[in-house]
Amino acid sequence: MATVGVLALQGSYNEHIAGIFSSSSFLFIASSISLRRLGVKSVEIRKPEQLLDVASLIIPGGESTTMAKLAELHNLFPSLREFVRMGKPVWGTCAGLIFLANKATGQKTGGQELVGGLDCTVHRNFFGSQLQSFETELSIPELVSTEGGPETFRGVFIRAPAILDVGPEVQVLAHCPVSSNSTLHSNSSGEGKEEKGAEDKVIVAVRQGNLLATAFHPELTSDNRWHSYFLKMAGDVEGSSSSIASIGVDN
Ligand code: GLN
Secondary structure, three states: OOOEEEEOOOOOHHHHHOOOOOOOOOOOOOOOOOOOOOOOOEEEEOOHHHHHHOOEEEEOOOOHHHHHHHHHHOOOHHHHHHHHHOOOOEEEEOHHHHHHEEEEEEOOOOOOOOOOOEEEEEEEOOOOOHHHOEEEEEEOHHHHHHHOOOOEEEEEEOOOOEEEEEOOOOEEEEEEEHHHOOOOOOOOOOHHHHHHOOOOEEEEEEEEOOEEEEOOOHHHOOOOHHHHHHHHHHHHHHHHOHHHHHOOOOO
């Protein structure tokens, strides 16, 4: 199996790779899932040239403005955009979703550089502050039909974004019911609420071709279905993409 790259500038990259929790993690769960536990070779990505050695990429959760500044410092944006443009599989979790979105709104987004490619508008910190982080059971029919297992997936939302709108190519995989948590929409500006109007749910997981994005953190649970789904998706894309193979950067 080809090597999976994990952008390792800041945030929960180690949880994706090795399943070890950093002290900054909001919730402690005894055994998180990781690529290592699934027997998948992964590598930390900090430099543009390292992207040439991986077939797919995970952009972890963390703090997207900090991550963006570090990505700028390491001159990673052009290579990340090229990686997406080439059709290589990329999964963004939480801050990673923000990175992949074509447009970000909400708190302190002015001038924040994005990788883009995912035709959606994402709202940073949609569910409120760090203290308003929460867990909830999500219904994800596509995941269950592909991976089996329990009917729901436990979504860990840490100062999470939500997706406000999506383009026609985007497949919506999961919604989060707004009523499931009393703290939702309590961000001081109330921007999300205005933008969402009277709707009682927001989009929290999507797929657009080679791009997968979740507003929550599967790497902080012991349920491997999202990682497995991404690995299958990466396999599908690798197997069917002659353009990737032909430019010789695939493993
Ligand atoms: N709120 C964070 C941001 O805007 C994302 C949170 C997360 O990745 N857990 O970057």
